[in-house]
Amino acid sequence: GENVEQHPSTLSVQEGDSAVIKCTYSDSASNYFPWYKQELGKRPQLIIDIRSNVGEKKDQRIAVTLNKTAKHFSLHITETQPEDSAVYFCAASRNSGTYKYIFGTGTRLKVLA
Amino acid sequence: NAGVTQTPKFRILKIGQSMTLQCTQDMNHNYMYWYRQDPGMGLKLIYYSVGAGITDKGEVPNGYNVSRSTTEDFPLRLELAAPSQTSVYFCASSEGMNTEAFFGQGTRLTVV
Numbered sequence: 001g002e003n004v005e006q007h008p009s010t011l012s013v014q015e016g017d018s019a020v021i022k023c024t025y026s027d028s029a030s031n032y033f034p035w036y037k038q039e040l041g042k043r044p045q046l047i048i049d050i051r052s053n054v055g056e057k058k059d060q061r062i063a064v065t066l067n068k069t070a071k072h073f074s075l076h077i078t079e080t081q082p083e084d085s086a087v088y089f090c091a092a093s094r095n096s097g098t099y100k101y102i103f104g105t106g107t108r109l110k111v112l113a
Numbered sequence: 114n115a116g117v118t119q120t121p122k123f124r125i126l127k128i129g130q131s132m133t134l135q136c137t138q139d140m141n142h143n144y145m146y147w148y149r150q151d152p153g154m155g156l157k158l159i160y161y162s163v164g165a166g167i168t169d170k171g172e173v174p175n176g177y178n179v180s181r182s183t184t185e186d187f188p189l190r191l192e193l194a195a196p197s198q199t200s201v202y203f204c205a206s207s208e209g210m211n212t213e214a215f216f217g218q219g220t221r222l223t224v225v
Binding site: 006009031032034036042043044045046049051089091093094095098099100101102103104105106 | 146148153154155156157158161163169171172203207210211212213214216217218219
């Protein structure tokens, strides 16, 4: 079935450095790729998303890149701050055939002050 | 808008007991989902619905049932609770396919 792999599972960076989280998906029909941030004890919330007709999208310190040929997409956080510490989830979905909204296993990011 | 509201927030069940996790949304979203999140793991899709009267299985549906009689409500039923169902359960909704999912605050369920 459909699968989304996410790496690394944990990531520690110094404040001000960049962080990169990578996801690979198996369903070639996937065409929507959101990223969610989950702070400790809270609900996941969308931070950025990208559709398959776009290769890159930026929103201030956050960017997402998509490589449809290789079926992988990445989240880039620049100039990390302590408040970026959280668990980040990627997801993939499609709007044709059997609809699914599948999440990766999550990455725990720690930004060290 | 309250968004997506789940009840209860916490629950302890004994093995073999049944319960219903409630989920309601006030955004008039057609799509609703149930996920479970095990410690240190990602979100696994249990069931989803694309509209009132329509439900479908996700990745891990065994041991659960759902119904969708109205646009607003999407309850999740556990018939015979097992320790393996100890998890945090999240309900979510989205306006349509391939759009942002809005999550409830979660229900922490422990089966002993």
